[in-house]
Amino acid sequence: MNAPPPSGRGPRRFGWPQRVFSQVLLVQLAIITGVTVLVTGLFLAPLSTQLDDEAMRRALAIAQSTAAEPDIAEDLRTTEPSALGPVQSAAERIRRATGAEYVVVMDRRGVRWSHPEADRIGEVVSTDPGDALRGREVMEIDSGTLGRSARGKVPLRGPSGEVVGAVSVGIEYDSVRARLLGAIPGLLAYAGTALAVGALAAYLISRRLQRQTHDLAFSDISALLTEREAMLHSIREGVVALDGTGRIRLLNDEAQRLLGLGPEAAGRPLDEVLDAGRTADVLAGRVVGEDLLAVQGGRVLLANRMETADGGAVVTLRDRTELERLGRELDSTTGLIDALRAQDHEHANRLHTLLGLLELEMHEDAMEFVTEVVGVHRATAEQVTEKVRDPLLAALLVGKATVAAERGVALRLAPGTLLPDRVVDPRGLVTVVGNLVDNATDAAAGSAEARIEVGLRAEGRTVVLRVRDSGPGIAPEQHASIFTEGWSTKDLPAHGKRGLGLPLVRRLAERQGGSVSVAGADGGGAVFTVVLPEALAGPVEPPPEPVPDTDTTTATSATTTGENW
Numbered sequence: 001m002n003a004p005p006p007s008g009r010g011p012r013r014f015g016w017p018q019r020v021f022s023q024v025l026l027v028q029l030a031i032i033t034g035v036t037v038l039v040t041g042l043f044l045a046p047l048s049t050q051l052d053d054e055a056m057r058r059a060l061a062i063a064q065s066t067a068a069e070p071d072i073a074e075d076l077r078t079t080e081p082s083a084l085g086p087v088q089s090a091a092e093r094i095r096r097a098t099g100a101e102y103v104v105v106m107d108r109r110g111v112r113w114s115h116p117e118a119d120r121i122g123e124v125v126s127t128d129p130g131d132a133l134r135g136r137e138v139m140e141i142d143s144g145t146l147g148r149s150a151r152g153k154v155p156l157r158g159p160s161g162e163v164v165g166a167v168s169v170g171i172e173y174d175s176v177r178a179r180l181l182g183a184i185p186g187l188l189a190y191a192g193t194a195l196a197v198g199a200l201a202a203y204l205i206s207r208r209l210q211r212q213t214h215d216l217a218f219s220d221i222s223a224l225l226t227e228r229e230a231m232l233h234s235i236r237e238g239v240v241a242l243d244g245t246g247r248i249r250l251l252n253d254e255a256q257r258l259l260g261l262g263p264e265a266a267g268r269p270l271d272e273v274l275d276a277g278r279t280a281d282v283l284a285g286r287v288v289g290e291d292l293l294a295v296q297g298g299r300v301l302l303a304n305r306m307e308t309a310d311g312g313a314v315v316t317l318r319d320r321t322e323l324e325r326l327g328r329e330l331d332s333t334t335g336l337i338d339a340l341r342a343q344d345h346e347h348a349n350r351l352h353t354l355l356g357l358l359e360l361e362m363h364e365d366a367m368e369f370v371t372e373v374v375g376v377h378r379a380t381a382e383q384v385t386e387k388v389r390d391p392l393l394a395a396l397l398v399g400k401a402t403v404a405a406e407r408g409v410a411l412r413l414a415p416g417t418l419l420p421d422r423v424v425d426p427r428g429l430v431t432v433v434g435n436l437v438d439n440a441t442d443a444a445a446g447s448a449e450a451r452i453e454v455g456l457r458a459e460g461r462t463v464v465l466r467v468r469d470s471g472p473g474i475a476p477e478q479h480a481s482i483f484t485e486g487w488s489t490k491d492l493p494a495h496g497k498r499g500l501g502l503p504l505v506r507r508l509a510e511r512q513g514g515s516v517s518v519a520g521a522d523g524g525g526a527v528f529t530v531v532l533p534e535a536l537a538g539p540v541e542p543p544p545e546p547v548p549d550t551d552t553t554t555a556t557s558a559t560t561t562g563e564n565w
């Protein structure tokens with residue numbers, strides 16, 4: 001018994017090939033062969049008709065020339081039909097000179113006076129000469145005593161114009177067919193050359209297709225396209241494909257979500273669907289590099305662009321919003337840990353001081369010391385919550401004041417600060433305030449009399465925020481660029497990239513129809529102003545009677561309320 005075929009393989013089948021190369025080559029060869037055969041047939045059909053017509057016209061021309069000789073008509077009237085007669089002699093001379101099959105001269109009765117076979121002279125012709133004897137010229141393909149021939153018949157007229165007989169000239173049909181058959185080899189040679197050139201072109205085109213399709217079958221290509229579409233729309237990374245003119249060719253679901261676009265954006269120019277800015281510049285390749293940061297609609301995106309061979313590009317987008325938020329929270333947590341560690345040391349020092357006062361039995365001084373320490377922290381929280389009624393913002397400012405104090409920076413509320421507890425988007429405002437205060441703390445740290453002033457006030461339903469620091473300030477020529485993603489004067493942190501805080505502030509402000517600007521402060525430093533229209537849900541209550549401001553600082557960095565700096 002024969003062993004069974006290996007698993008997964010059956011007997012070889014001969015049928016329609018599966019490869020693109022083979023299918024395209026066979027189809028092209030079939031088309032070229034069919035067209036060549038069709039063209040050859042279309043050429044041969046009119047050629048046969050043309051040769052027939054040419055033979056009949058030639059026969060008619062010989063007959064006309066014969067009938068035009070006056071001696072023949074005269075001899076027809078004055079002599080008898082004979083193999084040695086003048087009519088026979090003249091007709092045979094013309095036949096041999098023209099190569100005609102026969103030249104027959106007949107009288108009005110249809111009796112032959114000339115014929116290639118002399119014994120047929122004196123007999124009636126085998127075909128009807130009626131039309132010619134009635135004065136009409138005739139061209140036809142007909143069969144007679146000499147076989148099938150192309151014929152021309154004309155009337156033979158006497159001196160006065162009367163019809164005295166007819167002339168019939170025949171061209172052997174075999175010669176016409178021979179000419180047709182003689183033309184076929186040349187025609188087939190041309191057709192064969194055209195077929196060979198077409199086959200070579202089909203082979204070269206198929207080879208090019210084979211290289212471009214990696215010798216895959218059509219079913220494989222279809223499956224790959226289906227899998228590609230499923231993969232692109234299922235991955236959690238945005239993919240944008242652009243052609244050489246900057247038009248979007250492909251936009252998967254994640255890219256639509258990250259960029260805030262719909263499926264109708266595919267096929268449109270990139271600059272038409274995206275507003276001018278860093279995101280559009282990164283996708284269009286006007287900004288180059290790896291892991292480029294961009295902010296789109298409040299999202300932090302990490303973009304990478306790769307050029308394609310046709311002049312286009314593929315851009316991948318990753319959402320780093322949560323990562324950046326976690327990074328900022330990590331920074332804040334680290335700062336709070338450092339602040340708590342410092343406060344732990346400070347608390348230990350205070351306890352040692354209190355213990356010393358008690359051991360020295362300086363009880364009144366100990367009571368004053370405890371009252372002062374507790375009062376400063378309590379005053380800080382009470383002053384912030386009195387002027388900033390939103391609990392999230394108040395807690396943020398208290399925490400930021402403590403962290404700033406540990407870095408030797410005094411944080412206070414500006415005179416006139418008052419924000420009711422009616423903020424529409426408190427989390428967004430917390431992000432704006434937190435980023436600006438962090439930047440101000442970094443800028444002011446290390447400067448003489450390091451200070452930060454935060455002002456929050458309501459104007460109708462609009463919130464105006466000002467953050468001022470005592471740092472070195474920002475050069476006027478950089479006022480426009482500081483809100484660009486990636487711009488920063490600080491060192492790179494361990495968890496990622498800088499240059500995101502101010503762009504996020506700008507995006508959040510613009511999303512609410514507001515604006516953000518920067519200017520130089522009197523005496524040095526910078527002042528950031530954020531205007532947020534419609535940021536409050538309802539009318540603002542009239543402010544209470546003005547209360548003298550006290551410093552909103554930690555105990556280690558207290559300042560005088562209302563001081564101009």
